Amino acid sequence: MSGLVIGAIVGALLLVMMALGVPVAYALGLTALLAIIVFLSPSEFWYFANTTFDSLNSFSLLAVPLFILMGAVFGRSKASDDLLEAAHVWFGRVRGGLAMSSVLACAMFSALTGSSPATSAAIGKIAIPEMIRRGYPKDVATGAIVAGGTLGILIPPSVTLILYGISTEQSIGQLFLGGVVPGIMITVMFCVWIFISLTLKRLRAGAPIIPEKVPAGTSAGGGAASGDSGTATSGDGELSAIERAELYSWAHRIKILVKVIPFLTLIVGVLATLYLGIATPSEAAAVGALGAFVLVAVFYRSLNLRKILDVGLETTRTGTMIMMIIAFSAVLGQILAFLGVPQELAAAIAGMEVNRWIIFIAMNVVFLILGFFVPPVAIILITMPVLFPVVVALGFDPIWFGIVMTLNMEMGLITPPVGLNLFVVQGIAPEVPLRDILLGALPYVGVLAVGILVLCVFPDLVTWLPSQMLGTG
Template identity: 55%
Template sequence: MSSLGQGAVIGLIAMVLFMTGMPIAFALAITALVSILLFLGPDQFDLFGKMVFDSLNDFGLLAIPLFVLMGNMFGGSQASKQLFEAGEAWLSRIRGGLAMSSVAASTLFAALTGSSPATSAAIGRVAVPEMAARGYSARIATGAVAAGGTLGILIPPSVTLILYGIAAEQSIGQLFAAGIVPGLVISVMFCIWVYIAQKMEDRKPLKDLGWGDMEHEVPERRTYTWADRFKALGKTLPFAVLILVILIVLYRGIATPSEAAAIGVLLVFVMVAFLYRGLTGRQFTDVLLESTNQSTMILLITAFSAVIATVLSYLRVPQDLAAAVTDAELNKWVVLILINLILLVMGFFLPPVSIIVMTTPILLPLVLGLGFDPIWFGIIMTINMEMGLITPPVGLNLYVLKGIVPKVPLKEILIGSLPYVGVLGLAIALFSIFPEIVLFVPRLLY
């Protein structure tokens, strides 16, 4: 059997196991074990333990549980409410302003948490009931929050970018720098779509706003003076300072990503304890347990995916795939479109962490052979992962929103979120045509 045939068998085994519904990490572990037995032989079975240990014996991975902890501490505080209120003060008078406020709050909150589901949950709890009370449709309200939450894996610090950097052996600092401008551009594009969608609804109002019999108190409509706006903006300064400190120590070479994450955790702990007083002792214990659970699952997925990647590399699947594409003399943009479609389909079924770790060792040699920049490709790959977060059947952000507003049909949330998949596709096209949008900041800093 050819190497590409062996790779296809390994992929098929993984997909069958994923469809059984077992946890992703365990499905990957079984796939790795079966792959070793089938293609390396039973006498090489002991390599599994060594590969798992080697994949986790990396100081850079320490950044993952630290950034997860930092994000969960913010998620348990009043930070999301402060951010949404600041956005409301500045944008509430614009058509669709509250929905735009949720996108703006998600953008900044994403930079603090690095987690898309956490961003959707934290902002959604504050923003969605407020928009429901102000007459927004469920589609616009939940769609804006679900899409805004996807920015959590793009805007630094991002766990996804850390994993890509480790898998691709690229600078995590450069990847963080590369994610800043695309994250802001996509945030603006989301706000533009909110304006368009709201204008379309104003012309043809929905008979049913989609909230079901959801009960809520209608808040008093506030008018904001310029003093109120600047006061609300001032409450976001601690967040801006925190982000700035993390970026400075990282980009100046003062600290490694793991050390920068530790500094971030310390600063967040001080901010939550003394500025927001948002966590009781019991809540802090819950945050620690939740962070441990999330970090453990991410690291298990990382370890077992790395074993599969090592087996595929030993079988020369990535190298032969790159050679086959080169020999076919396909246009590099055609190949890039095919890669994006493959990543999009994988995002329908798998979480970003597993896709990044599994596919990067396979796709990177192909991408480099076509002359694309690996830092740029990391951002393009991450935007593809954002699409998967708001597309069924696995779209995590959709189910996060469903948990926040259980009386809203999942269909309404999906209808509101799907246009943002098109917006993200448009962003990929924009960054492909003008790669300097992605690469300007990392080249400036490095």
Template identity: 50%
Template sequence: MSSFAQGGIILAMAMVLFLTGMPIAFALAITAILSIVIFLGPDQFDLFGKMVFDSMNDFGLLAIPLFVLMGNLFGGSTASKQLFEAGEAWLSRVKGGLAMSSVLASAIFAALTGASAATAAAIGRVAIPEMATRGYSSRIATGAVAAGGTLGILIPPSVTLILYGIAAEQSIGQLFAGGIIPGIVITAMFCIWIFIATRMEERRASRPDVLPHHGARKVTARLYSWPDRFVSLAKVVPFALLVFAVLFVLYRGIATPSEAAAVGVVLVMALIGIGYRGLRGKDLIKVLLETTNQSTMILLITCFSAVIAVVLSYLRIPQDLATLVTDLDMNKWVVMLIINVILLVMGCFLPPVSIIVMVTPVLLPVILTLGFDPIWFGVLMTINMEMGLITPPVGLNLYVIKGIAPDIPLKEVLIGALPYVGILALALVLFSVFPEIITWLPEKLYSSGVATGG
């Protein structure tokens, strides 16, 4: 049996188990066990335990629960409200300013948490009701928050980039640096679309023969004085300094990603406890329990996906795939387009964590064979995962938004998020045509000696 046929059987087993509705981690575990028994032999079953241990025996993975804890501490505090109010104060006079402020708040919150669902939930709880009272349609309100939440896996620190760095054996510090400028560019693209969409809705609403969208009416803006704006900005400065501190100790080689995450947790607890007093004893226990649950699930998905990746490597599927691509002599951009379509389809059904860990070892030899930069590809892969988060049928952020705004029909959430899928696709094209947008900062930091570790 060819290696590709064996890989097809493993993929089919995984998809069947996913469709049963069982937790992703358990479906991956069963797939890993069956793959070992069927293709390596029942006498090799003891390899499962060894592979699980080896995949978890990595100090770099400690960064994941620490960054998750850092994000949950912010999520349980008043940080999201402070960020949203600051954005509103500065953008209140701009068309769609309130929706833009939710995207900007999401971008900053993403830099504090590294998690998309947490970002969408934290900002959405504050932003969606506020936008509803100001006359924004459900489509603009929910679309902005759902799309803004996707920035959580791109803007550093990012759990997805950490996992890619471990799976691809690339510098996590360089991956973090590679995500900064694309994160800023995509945030700006989101805001431009909000401005356009708001103008379109205003013109649509002025036509007497057209019914307004769900929840839409005349948009009103709250007026802020300049002192109010600077006061709101002062409340955001500590968050920016915190992100800078975490990235500084990482890029300067003062700390590893795990140690930088630990620094971030300590600073977050000090900031929230002293400056914002947003967490009490009961709230802190809740945050710790949520962190334990989320981290455990992420790490289980990671280790079982890694076992499948090792089995695929034993079967020489990545190597044979790279050889096949070389023999076909296809244009490398055609191959990249095919890879992105496959990732998008997978992202519609699976969480980014499992895709990154399971697919990276398979695709990396192909990427290197074609001459693509692995840091550049890691960022592109993450943007593709962003698209999956707001693409049905299993777009996680869509259901997070539906959960915090149950009165808004899911159809409205889907329609509101759909344009942002196109924007992210446009971003993929932009970063492919101009890869320097991703690679310039990592190369600049590490070639100049500004960054020495990570």
């Protein structure tokens, strides 16, 4: 039996298990065991245990739970409130400013947590009620958070990029640098779409989009604005939510900026030590986690034994889940490699007289379909052992491909039936029907597709910064 046929059988078995609701880690492990029984020999069971241990016996993997710990600390603090307020004070003076500020806050919080669900939950629970109170359409309010949350797997430090680097043996520092410009680009594109969508709603309605009024002196966070906010009022003493821009004094702007600079400084410092080769990813993550504890304790004075236990439990649950997926996917990948599946697939594709971009599109379709059902971590660890040799054989830059693949997986986070961010937002805004959340999120799939197209046409948007900072490429 050829390696390609074996690969097809194993892949079908894995998909069937996941379709039956078997957790991804267990589906990978059971598929690996069945592959040993059917295609190798029961006497090879020792291979399962040895590979499981060896796949986790790596110092570089310490970066995963440590960055998760760092994100959990920030996620249980008031950092998200301050980031949203700062974004609104500085960037909210345009139509849809609060929605754009929410996306910008998501981008900044992504740099603190590296997690899409955590970003959606932390920013969404503050921003969505405020946007709805100010009269934003529910689809616009929830769509901005669903999409903004996806930046958590793109903007460094990203656990997804760490696992891609480990599974493909690529530099995590280069991947983080490669994600900086695309992360900024996608954030801007999300904001542009918010402006366009609200403008289109206004044109269709033939009247002001937001007829509701907000009491004068109301701040972006829903409470009374401080005395130095300098908020503009209309003749009747009321504020329109989108039709006029909120005005803040420079003193108020500097005051709110001072509250968030220490957190952003920590992120810059952690990433700088990594990029400059001062620390390994695991060491940088450890410093970041410790710095997060210190900053939250100093600025918010809200750390207590209960919160520390909650942070520890959250980190343990999430980290264990990811580690199990890593271990069992490594076993399955090694078995497929032993059976010659990746080698035969790479050789078959290399021998095809087809433009490499056709194959690239086909791979992205596969990633997109998998994203409908499988989380990004699992997609990387399932597909890369088989497809990465193909990527290299076709001459695609591995760092560029990793960033493009991440944008593709962002689509999976906002598409049904298992779009994780959709259900996170529904959980924090139960009063908004899932239909409205879905309608607000789907346009951003098109925005991400345009982003992938831009990176295909201009690959230097990914590769330029790593080459300048680290002297590669």
